[in-house]
Amino acid sequence: MTPELAGGQVIIELVYLIASVLFILSLKWMSSPTTARHGIWAGEIGMLLAICGTLLHHGIVDYRLIAIGLVLGTIIGVPLGRVAMTAVPQRTALSHAFGALCVTLVGSAEFYLRSPDISRFMMSVLSLEVILGGLTVTGSLMAAGKLQEILPQRPLTYKGQNLVNFLLLACALVIAVTLVLHPENRSLFPFMILIALTFGVLLIIPIGGADMPTVISLLNGYAGLSAAAMGFVLDSKLLIIAGALDGSSGLILSIIMSKAMNRSFTNVLFGAFGQVQTSAAAGEEARPVRSATPEEAAAILSAANKVIIVPGYGMAVAQAQHKVRELYDALTKRGVDVRFAIHPVAGRMPGHMNVLLAEADIPYDRLIEMDEINGDFPQTDVALVIGANDVTNPAARSDVSSPIYGMPILDVDKAHTVMVIKRSMNPGFAGIDNPLYYLDNTLMLFGDAKQFVGSIVRELGGGHG
């Protein structure tokens, strides 16, 4: 590569520049649902330009294999673009794995093409690329498996887990340093990859279902950083930019998620999450709760002026979102102001709950973030909690001994009446008792979310035609 670029090369670089700008615009337009779809077009045009530009590359002699690869990828990609909205988290995890696989394979191929003629800096970046890429491949596959419930969702922990992980990572780094100093040791390279792949598996084993939003974001960040490293190796500015954008997106989302779960960012960076202490196993005294029937719930809801619905992942599991839409319609028709309070970690990935509710045709301007809606609960007649538990637990505000103390929650207990749809009194994911259920202004609605909401809707419809 000489400082003076050949004519064709200049055109390719200019095409890449345009693609970079389109990528940035694409993300910029994601700031609002009204412009977001322009963002996709910008992204698609940028991608098309970049691929066409690359095909002009003078060194390319074999187009047939490229074409087969592109077609095969499209055949795999189309069904992955058509999965159900509840399955989007595992699809996303899977695509992190694919992205990282691409990066790791290209990095490995570059190593074998170039070694032993690799500068120290280049070898460092290449090691970073394949280690990050490798651990993201298996880590994301593990996360996808857990989300798809092929693998047990339960966190698997053992003594000295962090030590084992640390030693493994240290081994990978030692190999990396050796390769940086002596890049002719080609036989060491597969071991570095192997360790990275193993590390990815071990990293995700101790993580439970509730922590998935953080994990997916973090893996997103890793995938982006490894792609940026690949950009350094290939001297591709476009790839550095795309990787940096993806990496910063993943890191920002991890920070938001970790804040919403009250974990420190360093905690997240080192993957040391998912270890909710199982202390204080359920206060034994059977405290009294008040419960209500669908008829009573319907009567209270139709008498209300302001209702806030608090959906959690349990709502999606029960496939209740469409019934919830019917409830929203029935109440809105009666002039009740209905809004939805969305906790940042509701669902299995950042923003998942919004997508599930949007799919059920609930207008997005009715979906309100936690910080914006929390001040409104005291003026709210009814807060209806559907399939959410820990994110409504007032112990997070008041009880220093609670494992979730300090986690930001939705202040549903401040509403005049709280109604909670729940199967039984069993505690949720983290096994933490929720004092909300025993408050004087709380009514428990026991039953399956879909059926219960359905019964309320029937009551509302039957009453006034």
Added chain:
Amino acid sequence: MNSSSNLINALFIFVLAGFIGFEVIRRVSPLLHTPLMSLTNALDAIAVVGAIVLVGEHKSTLAAVFGFIAVVAATSNIVGGFLITDRMLKMFKSSRPADKPVAK
């Protein structure tokens, strides 16, 4: 190859792009965080350009095989990522534009 100046250039680009990324993505509505992630995922699959060159140059069998798998993986991300992002964004509707065929 004047690699040190290339390296400095690359670092500049990385750091500046990182800043742009932070500023742009901070402004993305939390409403759209899921489509954001599938979109960045598709954009990230631009790594396909590196894989295409590997396959096309066919410098060794290993490089071509690895490159081929990489092209397939990245392309599936591009296609699947854009498709699902578009599907999700189509679902987001506002309640304002004459959306209420009110009965009475």
